[in-house]
Amino acid sequence: MAKRRVAILLSGRGSNMQALVAAAQADAAAFEIALIASDKPDAPGIAWAADQGLPTFTHAAARPATATSRAEHEAAIDAALRNAGTEFVALAGYMRILSGDFVARWAGQIVNIHPSLLPKYKGLNTHARAIDAGDKVAGCSVHVVTEALDAGEVIGRAVVPILPGDTAEALATRVLAAEHRLYPRLLSEYVRR
Secondary structure, X not given: OOOEEEXXXXXXXXXXXXXXXXXXXXXXXXXXXXXXXXXXXXXXXXXXXXXXXXXXXXOOXXXXXXXXXXXXXXXXXXXXXXXXXXXXXXXXXXXXXXOHHHHHHOOOOEEEEEOOOOOOOOOOOHHHHHHHOOOOEEEEEEEEOOOOOOOOOEEEEEEEEOXXXXXXXXXXXXXXXXXXXXXXXXXXXXXXX
């Protein structure tokens, strides 16, 4: 079976992107990397990908965004994805909410890794929110991206215990390690569907 072409969108250092790239290099991998793209030209993950010889694309996003600038940004990203022959999009720390139009164009083909056990703690500050709520466990979820924030079908989760005295930073470190194991496996399963 031919490997499916996956593009990765990121905004930061790209640790989940690096886990996906490593998984794609395995002989039995279900996917290959079509493109690494970012809304931040100076994102460390883009520099790392370029150093690895991977195809990259950046298009700076206006801040604050307007409807026009958002549409222009998404049009540029969409064109780059299509030019690279992308079949699936993996969000890996892409810190922009995609418009309904963009999601509709890629319906069922965009997945995301989120640092909570969805449907709990959508959005930001998930680790502090879990600790503040007195939860005994936290974790991460891979889900299909829909118009609603962090609300698409959950493909799978990994549970991480919250330890006595945990800080948001300590919990985040352990959850991130779980993300690096979970995301490549579930992305592989998803693109084989």
